[in-house]
């Protein structure tokens with residue numbers, strides 16, 4: 001795949017929709033095998049889309065960002081963004097497996113040689129699934145620095161105690177990236193010190209100090225809460241330096257923002273296509289409903305918001321690939337994409353009238369799914385406080 005696709009670094013930057021046409025075509029073809037009915041059934045059963053994830057893994061799409069020396073395609077971030085956007089544009093969902101793309105970045109950038117050689121080739125081949133990312137806790141929520149899960153060194157091991165919530169895909173993963181406190185909050189020199197990242201081999205600890213409880217949610221997201229009770233992991237699970245984990249996690253967040261925003265952008269296009277097609281075909285009062293500006297303007301407006309969001313996400317990806325600061329662009333892109341997809345989803349619901357509520361049309365399901373982008377992985381409020389403080393220089397609100 002990598003041979004036939006030009007890298008964004010040696011070509012002029014094109015809109016995301018124009019980049020990686022061959023990859024996009026291949027993803028669209030793969031998605032044809034997973035129609036709306038497949039997703040409706042999974043949603044109803046709250047079941048993991050194993051077949052879809054396997055097909056993506058077998059095609060190499062989940063490992064495009066892993067360097068070639070570790071068995072991946074070694075493509076830049078915008079290739080991953082193109083894949084996730086295309087998945088969503090074609091009515092499928094990358095939520096079951098998108099973490100496989102971005103969580104490995106922490107191992108790649110901060111892991112030691114041994115860890116990289118041991119894990120990355122197996123993640124690239126799909127032999128090992130790195131789908132779980134344990135950061136959020138029930139008591140601290142967005143305030144990551146107040147998390148309470150501890151990892152205490154004991155000889156050649158760390159002993160982990162605490163609780164996480166919203167650890168998605170934990171039941172469908174072999175490995176997990178876990179953020180835990182290794183130095184008490186009142187003993188650190190800098191408030192951002194004292195947290196550490198671990199690459200946990202879940203196969204060794206499930207049922208032995210790690211208890212996973214699924215949470216049923218309004219979308220099929222396979223999310224869980226996890227209880228850690230004297231869970232022992234080898235000291236070699238530590239990624240990078242002890243106490244620097246918060247920085248490592250932050251480091252990967254811009255890539256995560258770009259990738260998740262791309263899913264929202266894909267959904268925007270799916271909603272626009274569904275709404276404009278229905279508005280053109282549905283005849284009421286003797287003419288297509290799309291001839292009424294009350295119907296066509298909101299669809300066009302949602303599409304305009306999508307194109308603006310897409311440009312910002314594209315800019316963030318280009319800056320990231322050039323190794324330049326992109327915090328503001330990645331955050332603003334995430335905000336705009338989250339708002340754009342919600343507008344697109346609501347407009348599509350309105351365009352379909354009563355039929356939007358019928359499960360067989362898939363609009364209500366996609367509408368529910370579209371709401372997550374305003375909440376996770378970062379909520380719109382927290383993006384706005386980042387922009388207020390770091391871009392506009394206003395006082396910190398928390």
Ligand SMILES: Cc1cc2nc3c(=O)[nH]c(=O)nc-3n(C[C@H](O)[C@H](O)[C@H](O)COP(=O)(O)OP(=O)(O)OC[C@H]3O[C@@H](n4cnc5c(N)ncnc54)[C@H](O)[C@@H]3O)c2cc1C
Nearest residue numbers: 133134135136141142166167168221376377379381382398
């Ligand atoms: C389906 C799903 C999957 C998820 N998957 C994962 C995962 O895999 N791994 C993981 O670690 N986490 C995951 N999350 C967690 C997600 O990132 C958090 O839910 C999110 O960051 C918000 O945290 P919270 O729910 O505790 O909200 P809180 O922090 O309690 O905030 C509640 C509300 O208050 C607002 N708020 C809080 N502080 C401020 C402030 N200072 N200024 C203005 N507004 C504020 C927030 O924006 C939010 O709207 C997932 C969540 C969901 C719903």
